[in-house]
Amino acid sequence: MSNSSFNRQWAKVILEALTRHGLRHICIAPGSRSTPLTLAAAANHKLTCHTHFDERGLGHLALGLAKASKEPVAVIVTSGTAVANLYPALIEAGLTGERVIFLTADRPPELIDCGANQAIRQQGIFATHPSKTLSLPRPTTDIPASWLVSTLDNAMNTLVHGALHVNCPFAEPLYGDDVKTSTPWTEALGHWWQSDKPWLQESLFTSVSTHPQWDVIRQKKGVVIAGRISPEEGVEVAKWASQLGWPLLGDVLSQTGQPLPCADLWLNNPQTKSELNKAEIVIQFGSSLTGKRLLQWQVGCSPKTYWIIDPIPGRLDPGHHQGEKFTLSPMQWLTAHSAVDNSPWTNALTNIAKQTYQKVSEITDYFGEAQVAHQLDKLLPNDGQLFVGNSLIVRLIDAFAQLPQGYPVMSNRGASGIDGLISTSAGAHRATEKPTLTILGDLSALYDLNSLALHQQVYAPNVIIVVNNNGGQIFSMLPTPEAERERFYCMPHSLNFKHAAAMFGLHYVSPTSWDALLTTVQKCWAGAPITTLIELIVDDTDGAKTLNQLVKQVTSHDFSMSAI
Template sequence: MSTSIFNRRWAALLLETLARHGVRHVCIAPGSRSTPLTLAAAANRYFVCHTHFDERGLGHLALGLAKASREPVAVIVTSGTAAANLYPSLIEAGLTGERLIFLTADRPPELINCGANQAIRQPGLYSSHPTLSIDLPRPSPDIPARWLVSTLDSAMARLTQGALHVNCPFAEPLYGGDELQYEEWSAALGDWWQDSHPWLREEDPHQVLKQPDWSNWRQKRGVVIAGRMGTEEGVKLAEWAKMLGWPLIGDVLSQTGQPLPCADLWLAHPQARHLLEDAQLVVQFGSSLTGKRLLQWQGLCRPEEFWLIDDLPGRLDPSHHRGRRIRAKVGEWLDLHPAQPRSPWAADLNSLAKDALEVTSEYLLNRFGEAQLAHRLPELLPDNGQLFLGNSLIVRLIDALAQLPAGYPVFSNRGASGIDGLISTAAGVQRATAKPTLAVVGDLSALYDLNSLALLRQCSAPTVLIVVNNNGGQIFSLLPTPEAERQRFYCMPQDVAFSHAAAMFQLGYACPENWQQLQQALQQAWRHSGATLIELQVPASDGAETLQHLVKNMVAN
């Protein structure tokens, strides 16, 4: 029984250390081997504990919490394949920068590689994908408490982005015992327990430096590409680019208000490409671009220099331009590099973007479907709310056909761009902010994360999940996939409806057949405190064909 008590003391110190580094949310899956961690988290009054029976969804719930709160989030799972199910969310966090701490309980060393139940080789389980990894020893009073706390302090100080994997072996017994045992081990940290600071404080000397030749570059013809960034950054960047007179091509995740909307359409126009050839400097803020034609232009452009500014590490430029890779927060960099008022040098792009938006509005006026949903999505957004976008076709349609309001919070999983965990990530985003939330995903994405509809039952504000049911992965209709094999091996239509899923998880449900019914369903949902699933049953290839038609129309004109 003494083992179980020391396991608890060890775990309590571990969790308390994480709290000193800003961890507030802890996501917990059921399991016996993780009992010391689970009970320690539950006993710490600083934490908000979330639970889910599906570890894959749990990892994405944590991802969503970290996205919206911008704080590190901890995850506790038991040993075995439970830990393996966290892999997709860990990979996504590594690409988009959210800080996650995965606490994976493990069997002690003597139970590994000997046929013991639920025992796998967990050290190094996630290969190169975590930012940092710690393989803790079996808890022992022979190891000073200051070693454990300083080890975690050091790792958390260096965790500026991505995931920290802490593998935690625990020997049995896991339950019971005299809770007064081993008090002296914890007490060795003295008045630290009454403090609120880390035991060991490490400082990051990284500073953002001003480009010494900025005053010269800002006089030139520049183009701004806006990728994924925060709301305040997006608004500030739009104002900065406007003052410079530089065209800003904004991604759906840029939150800039996309001053040149429908870029995926007008970038297909020869006049647009001709105008942009005169750019002397291209500055990209943020990564993870969505639009096909923006990615194509970004890859082919040849300015004098190409600058990419993002707080994440790595090159982040798949086209390997000549120029500068500047690691900095967008807002901090803009403050150091003020704009100088100048007249727009590529004003004709405004006319092209305006024409693209007007043609899109006219074409989709009476065409109910996913393309119309994408174009008119701003009309459906809740006041003081937020938007979560799924992957595959729907995010591309919204990027190409809509103009989202500047500064309106938009979230997504556009790092690895997978369809796993989208509903659970949206649930985490909602829980972190307690704001009304609209999420839009495709039918295969919803099926892939169907278990996580259970998480929507605990929403703290009105939440709407729109499932665009185009019967399969219709993104492949945009690609040159072999037509004879497209349905069976790519689109994989499932011929399902989601009414029974909504009923199973006790969610509100609607299946509108026209735009007016969709608006009414949303209006009713925003007055309801819980979650509503709205299914949009649309013709299979209509969205992809609409986008292709509008692009061809832009090229022809």
């Protein structure tokens, strides 16, 4: 068999083995060295192939697909700097738990460190960020196919979260006739080809038992923190906390309905702190908290007991509390720790949250990003999903909005970067084929501008709202040096996105009032499955000023009065 043909057989086994672990979507960038993997993926009828010309965006497309589908997604790229461009998406997957398999084609060993073209040191390129790393040998019949499939099975069987990096060297020639029939090398796998099971199966048993102190603890004064969890988990955590009579501090990504909204505004209030300090136990579901004041309270609180429940292993507590970490899903934990009917031990927080939300409604009555953040729930499509960008907009939504309980909300809040947000939302849209609302800032949109090309492929109405406040206004909230703030931090650009939308064939609208925005979005949801880019050109600093103003006002307010 020719070298090119055996490369194809080797790649065919790799892709088929991965499908046995639920792989259905694969994202492919153009490249020559990756030809065996690309053609094997194209020939596998179990796989849906997605393409993009930019590897950085491609990695985030896979991240979005995995985020929304809850299934493993693979990426194929060629050798060289194409591999390095996957780094941001790989890091994010490691922090937020999506299972993404990065298949990186490579030059064979004899072409490394000798001046060969497009040959870099790829083994270990991602350091400790992948959950698992495989460095495969050059394809050879001396290695049985059973070794290849069992090696991949072993990695996938234990890939509970994060990225798997599989480095795949291929020697030339890369092109030639494929061997359509089976070969002795592939025939050695026997009936495996006709089955749908992995060659090597492994069952991971997660034993969940009730904590021995739970009967006593659930009668105490508790506080629940909800970070990034799934819509189903958000509903159950909210119900569970309510039954126990414990206040719930819900993040924008918690999907709990945030029963105590605007927590990022009132958590610094002395009355609030005094009330919360009565808690004897804090139980946190999920990580990646957004709000600054919630993070500060989480770090500074000192209850007798602190528990964290999250399926991502490792330490997820920046406050380093003495307590316990339960590495399992919130649903598994809730099943073993039933609530009892308790009366709320504090009604003060409900009153504080209600008054604060009313004040937000009054102060955000002008058109701008603060008003849009506060009323974002009115823009959401029925049976749809929301993808939120980073920097200022996610903080405004977290502080001002109250999103529907159980409504799917996604974001890249692991490393909280602005790279790849447009491409990640494209992946989320493709995975679910549901109406999708994406909202992000202007610098984030500029950073990933070429990934607007991914939004040409749509399955349902798709809306991207770009909040254009002319730069990175998150820095206007920080104590950055005023003289250097604009040039080195905010970096105003005086650009708009009308021509970008036209370049990628997207519908474009730029409403100048809330009513116009609401009407535009409602028409999008009722219309054909196209992508509409909505640009909101707003005052540079009003959003940041509004957030700072409300934080100061609520922090110093005496809530013993009937209203703020």
